[in-house]
Amino acid sequence: MVALVMSVSAFLLVVPGTLRAFQLGDISFYITNESLYNYNELGNNDRNNQFYESLSIFSNYKKWSVGLTLRANNFFKQRPNATLESAEFDVYRKYIEYNSKHLKVHAGDFYSLLGHGLVLSVLKNDDIYRERTLLGGNVHYNKGRWDFKVLGGQVKDEMDSQEWFVAGGEAGLEFVRNHTVGVHFSYIDDVDTQRGLGRRMTYSVSLRGNKLFKNFSYRTEFAVLSFLDSAREEGYGFYSTLTYSKSHFTGFLEFKSYRDFDNEMNNPPLGDRAEEVSTLNDAVGARVFLQYAFFEPDIQVFLNVGRYEEYGEAGNHIYGGFNIEDLWERLTLSVSYGVRDILYPVKKFDGHLIYQFSDRWSVELMMKDKRYRDNFFIFEETDHTFQVSYSPVVSVFVLHQYSHNKVIDLNHFFSGGIKVYLKSGTAIELSGGTVRGGQICSGGQCFVAPPFKGVKFSLLHTFK
Amino acid sequence: MKRALIIIILLAAFVLNGYGDSVPDFSLKKMDGSAFKLSDHLGKKIILIDFWATWCKPCKKLLKKLDQIHQDYKDTVEVIAISTDDSSAFSRVESYIKGKRYSFTVLLDPESSVLRILNPSRVLPFTLMIDKKGNIVYTHTGYMPGYEKELIKEIERLENNG
Numbered sequence: 208m209v210a211l212v213m214s215v216s217a218f219l220l221v222v223p224g225t226l227r228a229f230q231l232g233d234i235s236f237y238i239t240n241e242s243l244y245n246y247n248e249l250g251n252n253d254r255n256n257q258f259y260e261s262l263s264i265f266s267n268y269k270k271w272s273v274g275l276t277l278r279a280n281n282f283f284k285q286r287p288n289a290t291l292e293s294a295e296f297d298v299y300r301k302y303i304e305y306n307s308k309h310l311k312v313h314a315g316d317f318y319s320l321l322g323h324g325l326v327l328s329v330l331k332n333d334d335i336y337r338e339r340t341l342l343g344g345n346v347h348y349n350k351g352r353w354d355f356k357v358l359g360g361q362v363k364d365e366m367d368s369q370e371w372f373v374a375g376g377e378a379g380l381e382f383v384r385n386h387t388v389g390v391h392f393s394y395i396d397d398v399d400t401q402r403g404l405g406r407r408m409t410y411s412v413s414l415r416g417n418k419l420f421k422n423f424s425y426r427t428e429f430a431v432l433s434f435l436d437s438a439r440e441e442g443y444g445f446y447s448t449l450t451y452s453k454s455h456f457t458g459f460l461e462f463k464s465y466r467d468f469d470n471e472m473n474n475p476p477l478g479d480r481a482e483e484v485s486t487l488n489d490a491v492g493a494r495v496f497l498q499y500a501f502f503e504p505d506i507q508v509f510l511n512v513g514r515y516e517e518y519g520e521a522g523n524h525i526y527g528g529f530n531i532e533d534l535w536e537r538l539t540l541s542v543s544y545g546v547r548d549i550l551y552p553v554k555k556f557d558g559h560l561i562y563q564f565s566d567r568w569s570v571e572l573m574m575k576d577k578r579y580r581d582n583f584f585i586f587e588e589t590d591h592t593f594q595v596s597y598s599p600v601v602s603v604f605v606l607h608q609y610s611h612n613k614v615i616d617l618n619h620f621f622s623g624g625i626k627v628y629l630k631s632g633t634a635i636e637l638s639g640g641t642v643r644g645g646q647i648c649s650g651g652q653c654f655v656a657p658p659f660k661g662v663k664f665s666l667l668h669t670f671k
Numbered sequence: 672m673k674r675a676l677i678i679i680i681l682l683a684a685f686v687l688n689g690y691g692d693s694v695p696d697f698s699l700k701k702m703d704g705s706a707f708k709l710s711d712h713l714g715k716k717i718i719l720i721d722f723w724a725t726w727c728k729p730c731k732k733l734l735k736k737l738d739q740i741h742q743d744y745k746d747t748v749e750v751i752a753i754s755t756d757d758s759s760a761f762s763r764v765e766s767y768i769k770g771k772r773y774s775f776t777v778l779l780d781p782e783s784s785v786l787r788i789l790n791p792s793r794v795l796p797f798t799l800m801i802d803k804k805g806n807i808v809y810t811h812t813g814y815m816p817g818y819e820k821e822l823i824k825e826i827e828r829l830e831n832n833g
Contacts, residue, residue: 237695241792263791267695274788300787306696318782323761330757330782349706387704417703424703424765448762452769459766474757498770505735507770532735539732539816559728561816569816573728596815626813634794634812648728652794652813 237265246661261299270307274315276300300340311347316340319358319375322391325430325444326409327375328474329362339364341373354379354389361398362472370398373472386416391430395472402471405436409470411444422453432470442467444487446476459496465489491516494524505532515549522549528557537563553579569596573648592648602626608643624663626652636665694801697785699753699778702765707751707778716749717829718801719822722786724755725763729814730796734773736819740826741775747830750775755795757781798822802829 243259260279266272276299302315319341321327329341343360357376364370375393382388392410397403411430419425427447434441444465451458465475469487494513500506506529513524526545533539539561547553556576563569573592580586589609596602608620624638634652639662696710712718721737723730734752741750752775754764761779768777780786783793790797790812800809800822809825811818 235695237788239789239791261791263788265695265788272695276791306698311698318784318787320757320782324757324781328757381704385703415704426761450762450765450769452766457766457770459762461762476760476762496766498766500770500772502772509770532732541728561732563816565817566820567817599811599813599815599818599821602813602815628811628813652729652796 233268235267237267239263241665243663243665245659245663263300270305272304272306274300274302274304309348309350312344313346314344316342317345317358319345321356321375321377321393322389322411322413322430323426323428323446323476324474325428325446325468326377326391326411327373327393327395327472329373329472330474343373352381354387369400371400371472372396372398385418387414389413389415391428393470393472395470400471404471405434407435407470408433409473423449423451425449430468430475432468440467442469444468444473444475448476455500455502457496457498457500459498460493461496462493464491486517489518504534506530509543511545517549520550522547524549526555539563551579553577567597570594571596588643599628601628606640606642608641610643622659633666636663638663694799694805694807695788697788699780699785702768702777702779707776712749713801713805714803716747717744717803717826718749718751719826720751720753720789720799720801722753722755722780722790722795722797724795725760725767726756727795731767732816733796733798733814733818735771736822738771738773738775740819740822741773744826748826751778752776753778753780753785755780755783755786755793800825800829 240263241259241261245259261276262278263274263276265274277296278299279296300316302313302317304314305312317340319327319329329339339362341358341360341362343358345356345358348355355376355378359374360372362371362373373393373395375391377389377391379387379389390410390412392408394406394408395404396406409430409432411428413426413428415424415426417424425448428445430444432442432444442465445463447462449460463476465487466489468475473487475487492513492515494511496509496511498507498509508527508529510527511525515522515524524545524547526543526547528541528543530541531539539559541557541559543555543557545553545555547555554577556574558572558574560572561569562571571592571594573590573594575590576588578587587610591607592604593606594602594604603623603625605623606621608622610618610620620641620643622638622640622642624636624640626634626636628634640660642659694709694713696708698706698708701707709718719737719740721730721733723734725731737750737752740748752773754760754777756764756779761781764777764779786793786797789799792812794812796812796814798809798811799807802808808829809822811821
């Protein structure tokens with residue numbers, strides 16, 4: 208009961224005008240608060256009542272800064288027997304940082320990315336709706352044409368069920384203006400994981416440049432993965448892009464090749480669009496992306512043609528479409544259609560229409576349809592969103608999602624809600640229904656959400 | 672004990688309300704790999720920062736409006752668009768920005784190091800405006816058609832206040 212009262216107090220305290228950024232002499236503070244109440248029948252650990260409260264404090268004093276996030280009732284970590292009346296608290300983020308012109312020293316938790324992600328990528332894992340951070344330290348030194356970074360620490364899954372020890376570093380040199388060469392490495396050892404890959408080293412060399420022959424830019428990286436505790440063969444990864452842009456035309460070439468290259472902590476660039484997962488174990492591919500833009504009126508047409516081979520099977524990925532924006536200052540329309548036929552066929556349609564009646568009133572229709580079919584599965588997902596907005600204050604939305612393969616025993620997902628944006632930087636949302644989960648765009652915002660069935664009330668307050 | 676700590680922090684923030692806002696400094700890389708440090712730009716113009724991602728459609732709509740603001744208020748406003756896509760999407764960021772010929776500054780935050788401070792909820796798009804004194808004067812999450820007029824109103828209010 209005490210926790211409930213405290214939670215309600217927290218809601219009241221974050222009403223506009225309370226939490227904000229402020230300064231005391233040379234010390235500045237930046238505070239944000241997020242409160243969320245869910246009644247979610249699909250919650251983790253059979254938790255239906257989910258209350259989440261997160262208070263982040265960032266403070267700066269000359270070259271020093273500290274950050275801290277306190278959480279109450281993170282519903283991913285709640286014990287099955289936790290209740291609203293017995294709140295659980297944890298210190299989620301904590302760090303101290305020294306930052307001078309050339310040197311940055313950080314101790315605590317942090318995200319990390321080495322190279323283009325081929326060597327190490329410790330970031331939020333949107334696929335499983337929770338975060339991974341490195342808890343340890345890193346030092347970054349940059350002067351003139353040189354750039355160095357070293358880091359080390361432990362990576363813990365937010366559920367605490369898996370843990371790794373990680374060390375790494377990289378060095379970069381701008382050998383000619385706008386052209387940089389880099390070397391990168393990571394060392395990973397299992398502390399408590401499911402796969403037990405043992406100690407492994409990943410190292411790479413990269414090259415990137417801009418303004419090559421004025422209109423070209425390029426990026427390329429080659430990496431090798433070695434397993435130190437087994438006779439397992441070395442894996443490798445290669446990624447390369449070349450972009451040309453002039454006047455109305457943009458062209459883009461991409462080549463990738465990955466073989467036995469999953470070190471559990473890398474996330475190399477994908478040749479395809481973000482939603483198409485590509486294997487790191489055995490994939491080779493190339494694609495060409497062409498785009499022509501008319502600027503008056505604002506219309507873009509684009510075509511992507513890719514050829515890939517995964518696990519010995521080759522196929523194409525082709526998609527194309529157009530975007531029309533602000534036609535007659537009222538209409539925005541984008542349509543794209545794609546077919547990917549590698550291992551199994553995927554067809555995807557994406558449509559988005561906005562009509563603006565006046566400076567403030569607008570109506571929005573979105574439709575996404577994705578289907579694939581192979582020898583074992585028939586898979587179909589459709590999303591329809593209808594939204595009426597009065598900018599920038601309120602948005603009312605209805606979202607319908609359809610899944611053919613009965614994900615979580617549901618075919619149709621209906622949800623709706625209202626979002627209100629207050630001038631103070633506060634956003635309030637009241638919504639309910641069922642949501643399939645994944646990347647959701649509603650009420651003028653986009654976010655990654657877990658599967659949901661119930662009601663939700665959230666209050667996001669940034670400051671002032 | 673932990674509850675008491677949270678209550679004390681909340682109350683402290685409540686009591687301290689009324690001091691001038693200030694923005695945390697940060698450094699990120701531009702698309703061409705060169706460094707950008709916020710504090711080097713403070714005090715010269717009004718700064719409008721927008722967090723976006725290639726998969727976020729409302730973000731893309733807002734970027735177009737921000738480019739218009741960038742052109743119309745070139746002398747007084749610096750627009751900075753921070754991509755929160757991870758490194759796997761860099762090629763999409765680059766081809767999108769170049770294809771649209773946007774002329775504002777684009778920064779890359781693949782490690783979400785700045786986003787996690789300024790907007791821990793990670794809801795996109797997220798915009799904030801900083802006046803010439805380095806104070807945060809406006810923040811907003813989300814985009815609805817017409818929102819840009821609110822931004823322009825705020826910019827003109829700041830211009831008029833010097």
